[in-house]
Amino acid sequence: MDSLSIFSLILSAGFVVQMVMLILILMSIYSWTLILSKKKILIDTNKNIKLFHQNFSANIDLEKLAYQTLKKDINQSSMERIFSTGFQELTHTTSDFNQVLIIDAERAYRVMNTMANNEVNRLDSGLSILAMIASSSPYIGLFGTVWGIMHSFIGLASVKQATVAIVAPGIAEALIATAFGLFAAIPATIAYNRLISQVESINNKYTAFVEQLFVLFQRQNRQ
Template sequence: MDSSLSIFSLIISAGFVVQVVMFVLVLMSIYSWTVIMSKKKTLMDANKDIKRFHNNFLADTNLSILHGQIPAQVSNRTPMEHIFGAGYGEFTHTTSASNQALVMNSERAYRSMNTAVNNEVDRLDHGLSVLAMIASSSPYIGLFGTVWGIMHSFIGLASVKQATIAIVAPGIAEALIATAFGLFAAIPATIAYNRLITQVGEIQNKYTSFVEELFVTFQRQK
């Protein structure tokens, strides 16, 4: 390729609007990758926490001992510790040993744990909507830059008596770069969003399974 038609030179020589579009798309791509890497680490930590706490739960089903091992401060608890603590706190809210009291305590604990699960899933979901927005809007933003650039190129051809490929090609090429930038931002965001939202759903299922398992354990307490 001729050096005069290199990608870098086309970006530099592009019109102001097209350059603004490309700059916006670069920012969107950087932000999407920041969200992707941050969310990936958060989900990995959540899976490790689920595995560790569930193993401890299976190793010792003495709920009072297990509750004594978690931090007293709610802000210092991991998600699984928070879910367990919310349920255990409601289950032991009253000291009555009657069957009716145990049933009521178990139901309150079940609702409290589900609320904690919903709050945790909301935390895991946070930021994914922006990732979906980037995935869906980036191609259109890039297309806008392309249309604007091509339109500007054809307007410039109005003053040329004879249009040739050598004259038309640079303007169209620099306009098409905006579409390439849009796809560059959209494709990773789309793939990452679909993968991350699936992982959030899997983690939610694990939380729900633990809540059901713990609810049965509460009902067995005498």
């Protein structure tokens, strides 16, 4: 019965308030779509990082690992792209893959950092929209509430005697807009903080890996 009364209040709300509710529903749907898709990407990325670290630890020979990585071409994971980009910058490959010319490890380090930053930017894309939804939804809902209450009180001007039964429905309709705003904002805020911390954690893993490779490249340079 409560849900039916709320539904009837939504249907009987003014046009502006209904438009505000519709906008907030669309924002909520978009934020949940973004949250779920981004969550899957981050889970897959963490899984690929773990698998690559296992493979990296098992392969002391960088040339062999680079050959295996380059064979994947477009199916490379983020860590494989960072590694292969750095190794290609470190070496000039001749027709024989095993014959390599060592180049400056500093250049490889800069290229790997650039690639790592690109990967982080890819993971970070869309989160700014989620932050915008989280911050703007309550204000959009509040606008609908203020507009609805304002028109409720304007409607009282034509009534000789104002009672709770007359005022309450209009105010209730207006307050639903605020509820919609919070419904869109709260999950977006929680998800944004959670996702941004996960992206930062992955960024730290990229940074540590690039530093580790830089040390290995410098050692190879001295050989």
